[in-house]
Amino acid sequence: MTAPVLRIGNASGFYGDRFDALREMLTGGPLDILTGDYLAELTMLILGRSRLKDPQKGYATTFLRQLEDGLGLAHERGVKIVANAGGLNPAGLADAVRQLADKAGVPVTVAHVEGDSLPIPDGFLTANAYLGGSGIAACLRAGADVVVTGRVTDAALVTGPAAAHFGWGPDDLDALAGAVVAGHVLECGTQATGGNHAFFGEHDPARLRRPGFPLAEIHADGSSVITKHDGTGGVVDLSTVTAQLLYETGGARYAGPDATARLDTVRLTPDGPDRVRIDGVRGEAPPPTLKAGLTRLGGWRNEVVFVLTGLDIEAKADLVKAQFADALERGGARPPAEVRWELARTDHTDADTEERASALLRLVVRDQDADAVGRTVSGAAIELALGSYPGFHVTAPPGKGAPYGVFEARPVPAAEVEHIAVLPDGTREVIEPAFRTQELAEAEEPPLPGPYPSGT
Known part of the structure; x- marks a missing residue:
């Protein structure tokens, strides 16, 4: 039963x-x-x-x-x-x-x-x-x-x-x-x-x-x-x-x-x-x-996060971007296929701690070639340490890059x-597939009369 x-x-x-x-x-x-x-x-x-x-x-x-x-x-x-x-x-x-x-x-x-x-x-x-x-x-x-x-x-x-x-x-x-x-x-x-x-x-x-x-x-x-x-x-x-x-x-x-x-x-x-x-x-x-x-390896990715503390955050970010681009060019390396910068204004005015006074400038690079996002990028970022904005530091030492995946449906x-x-x-x-199928279409009206309870 x-x-x-x-x-x-x-x-x-x-x-x-x-x-x-x-x-x-x-x-x-x-x-x-x-x-x-x-x-x-x-x-x-x-x-x-x-x-x-x-x-x-x-x-x-x-x-x-x-x-x-x-x-x-x-x-x-x-x-x-x-x-x-x-x-x-x-x-x-x-x-x-x-x-x-x-x-x-x-x-x-x-x-x-x-x-x-x-x-x-x-x-x-x-x-x-x-x-x-x-x-x-x-x-x-x-x-x-x-x-x-x-x-x-x-x-x-x-x-x-x-x-x-x-x-x-x-x-x-x-x-x-x-x-x-x-x-x-x-x-x-x-x-x-x-x-x-x-x-x-x-x-x-x-x-x-x-x-x-x-x-x-x-x-x-x-x-x-x-x-x-x-x-x-x-x-x-x-x-x-x-x-x-x-x-x-x-x-x-x-x-x-x-x-x-x-x-x-x-x-x-x-x-x-x-x-x-x-x-x-x-x-x-x-x-x-x-x-x-379907999944595939999309290429290689690397990331560096610069910590910008105190005044003139936007100017400090612009300086890092220009210096990084110059370092890549002088090194003779091909720049990564994708270079993306994002400034997160996590800083607070008159902050009581250094962390609360800091913003995060994130650099993300992607390329099909592991070398293009590896030591070339890490080296260009770290060589700025003593010649860039005051208080230069990063959240973690940059690595050699890692593969990333792509999903398709x-x-x-x-x-x-x-x-x-x-x-x-x-x-x-x-297991046989369904013998009766119906093409998916936009629903216009509910198949049952309303009204429906609140929260449905």
Whole structure:
């Protein structure tokens, strides 16, 4: 018999989030599913460089270290774990989880989702499509206790478990859209419980010192209640949930491979202390394309920050710029392709300390050639030390420069992307793309009559 409520928690909003969160969520209260979002555009680039050094890596190793303590706890409490920590190598991470489980003597079954990796164009480091939750659902229906994926949408970590639990199919668009909204609220962890909140001043500072991670109580119709474990810090109210709901959205239609959620139909209502109900969400068929993210090394970058103290700040800044340009020219070096100066007037009149009397002049250079931003730039900056403005100093000795990355998003036809659930017994189940799609367009009118409650 299917339980009427599925409790899905979140323990990671990015690669590097609070390490203890997985244990905190497993021990803090009842859960059915615990998710972790480890991937972002920058993370894919980092994992791509990691894979260049070791082809066996390319996944979030932090997740494995968290499981050293958390896998046994999850098994004891009957909690299934779903995470996109597989990054560029979900099969490798799945094998590593199995080895960890065998070593720890924890009898769990592991599955993974793959197929998001796309042919990598020349000059790029990674290329991955954002898959939906259907592969996750297939793994859970096959009895997996742990499911790891590569690049999926953030909301897929919730839509997949919810679809598996309630038996939703691709035509259950309203229910799927409701889960998409719940997943979007959970995806950034403590941003839904008061973290990074614009109106943090309205809450008790003691409650915000260590916000608890959020969870969603999902119902069979796709409605949900956003909350957190009792006794944890943070706040869940209309304000915090609304802020996260609007995070990184750009219109009434929030498109994804499972469903397009109509954000102009979302209803938020208080449901008790630290509880906000989400319902009324209408769904439309997903678009025929998936988002694909590509990363590449953009070149080399260096930075020097000059500290300007006291009077005549603008004149001191002009002197440094002219001297730096002259030093580069006299040295015979080609100037970097991009040279950017920015003066931050952090100084205060009649300041009581040297720091409060200081402004920051930041020099940022970029070029395809590492040498053009390395010692040439560092040397030109530091040779000014005894011949420039009074009180010359920099925040840190300039280095040799470092590579920087570039992210690009492109649409790719969903029918051209493999989506494969590798089940616990090794069976490879091909996930077909949505048979009914709808081109994305600007929303003109909400599909349901208003009015909508305040705060939605």
